[in-house]
Amino acid sequence: MIRLAVLLSVLWLAAPALAADPSEMLKDPALEKRAHTLGKELRCLVCQSESIEDSNADLAKDLRIIVREQIGKGASDEQVKKFVVDRYGDYVLLNPPFKGATLVLWLGPFGLLAVSLVAAWAFFRRRAKGQAPAGSAPLSDAEKRRLEALLKDGK
Amino acid sequence: MIAEIGHFALILALAVALIQAVIPLVGASRGNATWMGLAGPASVAQMLLVGIAFAALTHAYMTSDFSVLNVAQNSHTDKPMLYKVTGVWGNHEGSLLLWITILALFGLAVTLFGANLPPGLKARALAVQAMITVGFLLFILLTSNPFERLDPPPMNGSGLNPLLQDPGLAFHPPFLYLGYVGFSMAFSFAIAALIEGKVDAAWARWVRPWTLAAWIFLTLGIALGSWWAYYELGWGGWWYWDPVENASFMPWLAGTALLHSAVVVEKRDSLKSWTILLAIVAFGLSLLGTFLVRSGVITSVHAFATDPARGVFILGLLIFAVGGSFTLYAVRAPSLKTGGLFAPVSREGALLLNNVLMATGAGTVLLGTLYPLFADALDLGKVSVGPPFFNSVFLPLMVPMVLAMAAGPLLSWKRGDLAGVLSRLSVAAVAALAVALATWLWQGGSAGPWWAAGGMALAVWLLGGTIVEWAERIRLFRAPLAESLERMGKLPRSSWGMTITHSGLALLIIGMTASSAWKLESVQTQKLGETITVAGYAFTLTQVEDINGANYLATQGTFKVTKDGQDFAILQPEKRVYRQPPRPTTEAAIVSTILGDVYAVIGDAVPEGGWVTRLYFNPLVPWMWAGCLVMVLGGLMSLSDRRHRIGAPTRARAAVQAAKA
Numbered sequence: 001m002i003r004l005a006v007l008l009s010v011l012w013l014a015a016p017a018l019a020a021d022p023s024e025m026l027k028d029p030a031l032e033k034r035a036h037t038l039g040k041e042l043r044c045l046v047c048q049s050e051s052i053e054d055s056n057a058d059l060a061k062d063l064r065i066i067v068r069e070q071i072g073k074g075a076s077d078e079q080v081k082k083f084v085v086d087r088y089g090d091y092v093l094l095n096p097p098f099k100g101a102t103l104v105l106w107l108g109p110f111g112l113l114a115v116s117l118v119a120a121w122a123f124f125r126r127r128a129k130g131q132a133p134a135g136s137a138p139l140s141d142a143e144k145r146r147l148e149a150l151l152k153d154g155k
Numbered sequence: 156m157i158a159e160i161g162h163f164a165l166i167l168a169l170a171v172a173l174i175q176a177v178i179p180l181v182g183a184s185r186g187n188a189t190w191m192g193l194a195g196p197a198s199v200a201q202m203l204l205v206g207i208a209f210a211a212l213t214h215a216y217m218t219s220d221f222s223v224l225n226v227a228q229n230s231h232t233d234k235p236m237l238y239k240v241t242g243v244w245g246n247h248e249g250s251l252l253l254w255i256t257i258l259a260l261f262g263l264a265v266t267l268f269g270a271n272l273p274p275g276l277k278a279r280a281l282a283v284q285a286m287i288t289v290g291f292l293l294f295i296l297l298t299s300n301p302f303e304r305l306d307p308p309p310m311n312g313s314g315l316n317p318l319l320q321d322p323g324l325a326f327h328p329p330f331l332y333l334g335y336v337g338f339s340m341a342f343s344f345a346i347a348a349l350i351e352g353k354v355d356a357a358w359a360r361w362v363r364p365w366t367l368a369a370w371i372f373l374t375l376g377i378a379l380g381s382w383w384a385y386y387e388l389g390w391g392g393w394w395y396w397d398p399v400e401n402a403s404f405m406p407w408l409a410g411t412a413l414l415h416s417a418v419v420v421e422k423r424d425s426l427k428s429w430t431i432l433l434a435i436v437a438f439g440l441s442l443l444g445t446f447l448v449r450s451g452v453i454t455s456v457h458a459f460a461t462d463p464a465r466g467v468f469i470l471g472l473l474i475f476a477v478g479g480s481f482t483l484y485a486v487r488a489p490s491l492k493t494g495g496l497f498a499p500v501s502r503e504g505a506l507l508l509n510n511v512l513m514a515t516g517a518g519t520v521l522l523g524t525l526y527p528l529f530a531d532a533l534d535l536g537k538v539s540v541g542p543p544f545f546n547s548v549f550l551p552l553m554v555p556m557v558l559a560m561a562a563g564p565l566l567s568w569k570r571g572d573l574a575g576v577l578s579r580l581s582v583a584a585v586a587a588l589a590v591a592l593a594t595w596l597w598q599g600g601s602a603g604p605w606w607a608a609g610g611m612a613l614a615v616w617l618l619g620g621t622i623v624e625w626a627e628r629i630r631l632f633r634a635p636l637a638e639s640l641e642r643m644g645k646l647p648r649s650s651w652g653m654t655i656t657h658s659g660l661a662l663l664i665i666g667m668t669a670s671s672a673w674k675l676e677s678v679q680t681q682k683l684g685e686t687i688t689v690a691g692y693a694f695t696l697t698q699v700e701d702i703n704g705a706n707y708l709a710t711q712g713t714f715k716v717t718k719d720g721q722d723f724a725i726l727q728p729e730k731r732v733y734r735q736p737p738r739p740t741t742e743a744a745i746v747s748t749i750l751g752d753v754y755a756v757i758g759d760a761v762p763e764g765g766w767v768t769r770l771y772f773n774p775l776v777p778w779m780w781a782g783c784l785v786m787v788l789g790g791l792m793s794l795s796d797r798r799h800r801i802g803a804p805t806r807a808r809a810a811v812q813a814a815k816a
Binding site: 022023040041043049050051054089090091092094095096100101102104105106108109112113116117120127135142143146147 | 583678
């Protein structure tokens with residue numbers, strides 16, 4: 001169920017063919033491997049969060065072919081990425097680039113870790129300053145009555 | 156008629172929930188036992204009414220009553236009976252009805268099994284539970300009524316998404332919801348404790364079994380979903396860091412942290428307000444998960460804007476529940492008494508470290524999942540946050556956690572001796588280093604990924620540490636074997652639970668590392684009689700035929716697989732096209748061995764002759780599923796611990812008295 005929404009959105013657009021069609025693949029296995037690794041980092045733009053290598057959508061197929069054409073022409077990984085980003089924007093990169101708009105995204109986790117470590121440290125500091133452990137609160141009247149009732153039941 | 160009964164039962168349930176949300180709460184603050192006692196019968200009535208509604212909808216599905224809009228939109232007469240029944244929750248309205256049925260079930264369980272709860276706490280917890288019920292019932296009745304009629308009824312229904320017509324996904328939602336809703340119990344107890352202003356070891360002891368049960372269900376639910384993705388999507392992948400997956404993973408992380416911090420509250424009367432906060436966060440993330448999936452906001456902010464009624468309602472519910480409880484927390488938490496002191500290096504300290512890393516992990520997944528939405532809403536441009544981000548940020552956080560996981564259980568409470576523990580772990584360290592070296596050599600050094608050896612070493616370190624801890628508890632090889640066996644028999648089940656679950660995680664890490672690092676695949680056009688060899692398995696395509704299923708047509712390929720000239724297996728993957736709705740699915744054929752899965756997928760026919768086939772060897776994937784099951788088993792073991800069992804405290808007390816006498 002949880003995946004349904006995603007899958008629906010993917011499948012509505014999906015062509016029935018399996019994605020990595022052998023006819024698209026580069027002859028040279030080393031180049032094909034490079035293309036595959038690179039393709040894993042490129043988003044199928046009409047899909048939920050699948051890479052172009054894992055998608056059945058037509059657009060993903062087109063992008064796979066573009067990537068392979070560029071690699072076939074001898075472009076480096078960076079050049080291929082730039083080629084695709086120039087046409088589709090940063091949105092196509094599954095690994096978001098580090099820049100102004102993603103500052104919070106990339107630094108956030110470290111910030112969170114720092115905050116929680118500082119909180120833990122403060123916790124120990126406060127404790128170390130000798131807050132004696134408070135004794136347990138005395139029982140309220142209602143609790144005393146219940147305790148008596150329970151003890152009676154137990155016998 | 157039956158549908159109207161169901162609808163009416165929901166309205167009555169709302170009335171009962173309103174009463175249950177108010178009267179016991181007032182009763183608890185006034186010390187009125189009759190008013191407090193009302194929560195019990197109310198929760199029974201609640202279960203009956205919601206149960207009637209659920210049964211009514213199930214009846215409509217089983218009899219294919221297409222005059223009910225929901226059935227007409229999501230079912231079909233040709234569907235096998237199993238999927239007619241599971242189709243009840245295969246849609247928005249029905250899945251919400253399932254949500255609240257499970258909520259009622261948990262409420263009933265508190266009433267039935269909570270005989271030894273203090274009446275005030277029980278009344279308040281059930282009242283909070285009823286408030287959640289009110290919210291969800293209003294949501295269903297106002298925006299998502301499953302009993303809406305359709306006139307005139309169509310001849311047949313539109314059918315269920317074929318992807319849901321699968322045992323893995325049919326039972327994925329109930330388990331997931333049992334987990335989500337289970338955390339509502341911890342939440343209700345936390346809120347009740349905040350109202351009472353008292354959190355003690357007894358409170359933690361009551362909350363733990365509920366949290367543990369929720370955790371077990373959620374673990375099982377996530378594993379089922381992942382397993383389904385593995386065999387159904389046909390790519391051999393099992394985790395995509397998809398927003399919907401993340402939605403269920405975040406409560407799992409928070410819930411795991413909660414389980415561990417509740418241990419500290421129970422044993423050492425410390426970390427109380429933190430535990431309360433985690434209980435609120437775990438349920439808040441469960442609600443958020445429901446919101447993310449149900450509102451459509453994940454697909455795009457714009458989908459949310461075009462049909463905002465449901466999304467806005469859940470968002471309101473979320474803000475009310477989380478905002479309200481945080482406010483209450485801010486007011487009441489400072490008054491919670493702090494208990495036992497402990498040094499940073501101690502069992503408590505290790506559990507706190509687990510909490511810090513788990514919470515940061517959950518926060519990271521939350522940030523990554525919601526960032527594209529924020530960026531879009533704030534006009535920062537469209538950003539994708541995909542697997543590379545999560546792998547590079549989340550996984551490094553988990554490395555220190557697993558490292559500490561081996562040592563933590565060996566540290567003593569209050570003040571631990573880290574150097575001593577590390578020297579006791581030297582066996583595990585040596586084993587881990589040896590495995591790392593062996594892995595590196597086996598994969599041919601840098602021919603494989605650099606992190607594979609690290610992942611394997613980490614798993615062995617964890618497994619080794621867990622075994623060392625267990626061996627020390629039973630004084631294995633230090634005492635005569637008979638004594639060790641006797642000690643083993645006396646180990647508390649919660650301790651077994653920890654040992655088993657941590658070992659399960661080690662298995663899981665081994666499986667995840669191996670299948671990510673050394674997956675082998677071959678994609679090609681294959682003609683009849685042609686043989687392709689992957690990882691030493693020779694796949695010969697011997698036959699392709701069309702077969703007629705209950706409600707689909709399929710192309711079924713038959714592969715004869717041999718290994719070293721010996722017959723190994725016959726694999727029959729299918730490519731199905733369902734009749735209603737007409738959509739394709741792939742059914743991978745998988746044969747598992749201890750070393751990995753042999754996995755075949757068949758695709759389209761190629762005009763020049765032959766079929767597109769994808770053949771995989773997925774190393775150690777069965778270890779992953781085994782790891783998940785072992786973790787669940789460990790959870791069950793811990794849940795069956797006698798101090799969690801119903802009435803156990805009474806018996807224990809009686810025993811103590813008997814011993815004293």
